[in-house]
Amino acid sequence: MPLDPPRDPLYYPARRHLLFSNDSSIAHLQRRLRVGHQHAIALREALRGDAVEYRAETDSWQIHPQADRHTDFLLEEKLAQAARLIQHATALVIVAGAGMGIDSGLPDLQDNNGFWQAYPALGKQRRQLESIASPQALKQRPATAWGFYGHRLNLYRATTPHAGFGLLQRWGQRMPQGCFVFTNNVDGQFQKAGFPSARIYECHGSIHRLQCTAHCSGELWPTAGLRPQVDEAAVQLQSELPRCPRCGALARPNILMFDDWHWNQARSDRQRALLDRWLDKTPAPLVLEIGARCAIASLRHFTKRMQQRGSPLIRITLHEANIHNPDDIEITLGAKDTLEGIQLHLNG
Numbered sequence: 001m002p003l004d005p006p007r008d009p010l011y012y013p014a015r016r017h018l019l020f021s022n023d024s025s026i027a028h029l030q031r032r033l034r035v036g037h038q039h040a041i042a043l044r045e046a047l048r049g050d051a052v053e054y055r056a057e058t059d060s061w062q063i064h065p066q067a068d069r070h071t072d073f074l075l076e077e078k079l080a081q082a083a084r085l086i087q088h089a090t091a092l093v094i095v096a097g098a099g100m101g102i103d104s105g106l107p108d109l110q111d112n113n114g115f116w117q118a119y120p121a122l123g124k125q126r127r128q129l130e131s132i133a134s135p136q137a138l139k140q141r142p143a144t145a146w147g148f149y150g151h152r153l154n155l156y157r158a159t160t161p162h163a164g165f166g167l168l169q170r171w172g173q174r175m176p177q178g179c180f181v182f183t184n185n186v187d188g189q190f191q192k193a194g195f196p197s198a199r200i201y202e203c204h205g206s207i208h209r210l211q212c213t214a215h216c217s218g219e220l221w222p223t224a225g226l227r228p229q230v231d232e233a234a235v236q237l238q239s240e241l242p243r244c245p246r247c248g249a250l251a252r253p254n255i256l257m258f259d260d261w262h263w264n265q266a267r268s269d270r271q272r273a274l275l276d277r278w279l280d281k282t283p284a285p286l287v288l289e290i291g292a293r294c295a296i297a298s299l300r301h302f303t304k305r306m307q308q309r310g311s312p313l314i315r316i317t318l319h320e321a322n323i324h325n326p327d328d329i330e331i332t333l334g335a336k337d338t339l340e341g342i343q344l345h346l347n348g
């Protein structure tokens with residue numbers, strides 16, 4: 001952060017636009033910031049050494065190769081802007097990925113490092129998440145696969161959703177059309193935080209439901225009675241493998257796994273239908289996307305579709321957020337910190 005904030009209020013927007021577009025031309029600055037020629041020249045001059053460089057030998061301006069693209073100079077302004085959007089919104093869709101759960105103390109399983117940190121025994125074997133969380137693994141190594149899922153079930157049951165969940169709920173309740181949650185998390189934390197289940201779409205299913213691996217019926221049943229005992233160090237289920245109450249075949253979590261052709265998506269589809277019906281009456285709700293990585297296409301596609309329908313977007317993500325689109329509010333910060341930061345502006 002520079003010690004002296006530059007006096008021109010367009011300094012940081014100009015910086016953001018230059019770095020985002022990789023275009024250092026005056027015409028570009030004029031167009032994006034809607035300023036005159038002289039103002040654009042002054043801005044570029046001010047950004048010299050920070051975001052752009054002048055090369056005398058070629059008489060050209062270039063983007064500074066070492067420009068820090070990862071510092072959110074506009075954080076407070078963005079938090080205030082986000083608070084204003086929330087204040088004026090009539091409806092809210094929360095699009096939540098793994099980043100939402102991490103602040104409740106849940107491990108980040110989205111890459112091998114996080115996965116191996118959470119399950120050192122599997123790290124020692126260099127086992128990938130894909131090789132545990134799959135129908136194939138359930139078939140070949142059921143005690144290990146259920147060691148993993150049993151541990152996760154116990155962990156999610158023991159986890160208290162962080163304060164950000166409560167803030168989201170409060171904001172949504174104040175809006176005339178309320179809010180809806182779209183998440184790929186299977187941990188059930190939104191239900192636990194008190195969001196009504198009729199307003200949650202879990203696009204990858206839920207760990208709190210089971211299905212039969214033999215597909216004897218299309219039924220799902222709750223895990224309520226299941227108390228998995230897991231040797232955590234070895235990631236092995238020690239209690240009995242859960243069974244289908246109808247046919248006795250191995251039961252599995254109703255979660256979309258890797259290479260999974262047998263996931264029973266009936267419940268998830270019903271939730272989706274509820275979301276679509278709500279969206280019919282609520283054409284362009286404010287979208288608050290939290291902790292959803294680019295790799296999670298289902299979430300990002302949904303957000304994009306909502307933007308095309310005219311929804312404003314607040315994107316909160318610790319990773320991959322920087323300067324994707326200067327017209328959105330992108331906040332590079334953890335979920336809980338951001339939500340609490342926005343709340344401060346709502347109080348003020």
Ligand SMILES: [Zn+2]
Binds near residue numbers: 212214215217246249
């Ligand atoms: Zn069965």
